[in-house]
Amino acid sequence: xxxxxxxxxxxxxxxxxxxxxxxxxxxxxxxxxxxxxxxxxxxxxxxxxxxxxxxxxxxxxxxxxxxxxxxxxxxxxxxxxxxxxxxxxxxxxxxxxxxxxxxxxxxxxxxxxxxxxxxxxxxxxxxxxxxxxxxxxxxxxxxxxxxxxxxxxxxxxxxxxxxxxxxxxxxxxxxxxxxxxxxxxxxxxxxxxxxxxxxxxxxxxxxxxxxxxxxxxxxxxxxxxxxxxxxxxxxxxxxxxxxxxxxxxxxxxxxxxxxxxxxxxxxxxxxxxxxxxxxxxxxxxxxxxxxxxxxxxxxxxxxxxxxxxxxxxxxxxxxxxxxxxxxxxxxxx
Numbered sequence: 001x002x003x004x005x006x007x008x009x010x011x012x013x014x015x016x017x018x019x020x021x022x023x024x025x026x027x028x029x030x031x032x033x034x035x036x037x038x039x040x041x042x043x044x045x046x047x048x049x050x051x052x053x054x055x056x057x058x059x060x061x062x063x064x065x066x067x068x069x070x071x072x073x074x075x076x077x078x079x080x081x082x083x084x085x086x087x088x089x090x091x092x093x094x095x096x097x098x099x100x101x102x103x104x105x106x107x108x109x110x111x112x113x114x115x116x117x118x119x120x121x122x123x124x125x126x127x128x129x130x131x132x133x134x135x136x137x138x139x140x141x142x143x144x145x146x147x148x149x150x151x152x153x154x155x156x157x158x159x160x161x162x163x164x165x166x167x168x169x170x171x172x173x174x175x176x177x178x179x180x181x182x183x184x185x186x187x188x189x190x191x192x193x194x195x196x197x198x199x200x201x202x203x204x205x206x207x208x209x210x211x212x213x214x215x216x217x218x219x220x221x222x223x224x225x226x227x228x229x230x231x232x233x234x235x236x237x238x239x240x241x242x243x244x245x246x247x248x249x250x251x252x253x254x255x256x257x258x259x260x261x262x263x264x265x266x267x268x269x270x271x272x273x274x275x276x277x278x279x280x281x282x283x284x285x286x287x288x289x290x291x292x293x294x295x296x297x298x299x300x301x302x303x304x305x306x307x308x309x310x311x312x313x314x315x316x317x318x319x320x321x322x323x324x325x326x327x328x329x330x331x332x333x
Contacts, residue, residue: 007050007053008070010055028305029045049219049223067211067212074209102203105177111123120149124154136158136176144202168191181204230305232313239280240277241278243290245296247293283300
């Protein structure tokens with residue numbers, strides 16, 4: 001078997017793996033495991049030279065940092081927590097629309113006067129004065145917590161590294177507050193905890209991440225271009241809608257200008273029968289505008305893909321790899 005030219009690290013199990021498979025399939029990049037689910041190596045149908053490595057969440061971040069994989073699918077929370085200087089090692093290319101969760105500061109609901117991060121400094125001072133000890137913060141996100149608390153001027157606390165269910169630490173008496181990741185907040189509420197009003201440290205979701213110090217040969221870059229073109233086409237299709245309509249008379253300069261101002265992309269040159277690509281959120285307003293200019297009906301459809309001559313994800317990758325190469329040269333000079 002020939003050596004792979006481009007390697008993509010994806011989650012080895014669970015819901016994240018299922019969502020990753022579904023995302024790549026929607027992008028026209030179906031992942032296959034020739035020897036079954038127990039196989040830790042796979043491929044992408046139709047792209048010879050691309051290998052898929054099935055790894056744990058922490059392994060994906062580590063392999064990205066080492067440059068052992070070219071791309072990885074992982075959460076922004078793990079990147080920010082694990083890597084001291086993420087921008088020097090990876091490029092966050094695209095959010096993938098799944099794996100949403102927030103890293104938050106949560107305190108006991110019984111603390112009725114504590115609503116914001118600013119209140120924590122007063123609580124910490126009170127613990128020091130009345131209980132002669134530091135405020136204890138249970139978390140798996142040690143680095144994120146330290147950076148966030150430093151940013152807010154909170155210094156009098158002690159981190160209790162959590163190895164189990166972090167949300168249970170205050171009730172168990174091993175910590176006073178927690179920093180944890182949550183999707184709905186229901187587990188926090190079940191443990192009589194509340195998220196501070198400004199206590200969201202990071203809004204995370206699964207991302208396609210590129211390793212800047214991987215071996216970006218010409219072959220790897222060409223395969224990356226093909227992969228990223230398809231992912232961008234799926235991303236565009238997910239966020240855009242096609243509007244089709246027929247006007248009573250050709251669109252005048254005022255209507256054309258108004259449509260262009262709202263980011264409409266004209267897919268046809270005919271100013272009577274219009275086909276427009278527009279942002280999903282703009283569909284109602286643009287439909288109203290077209291009807292006010294003589295359209296009897298506006299049909300809205302969701303494209304499966306939206307390919308274009310531009311490949312902004314690949315352009316970002318190339319720019320980031322080149323910038324890191326120049327930085328490396330500068331350090332060695």
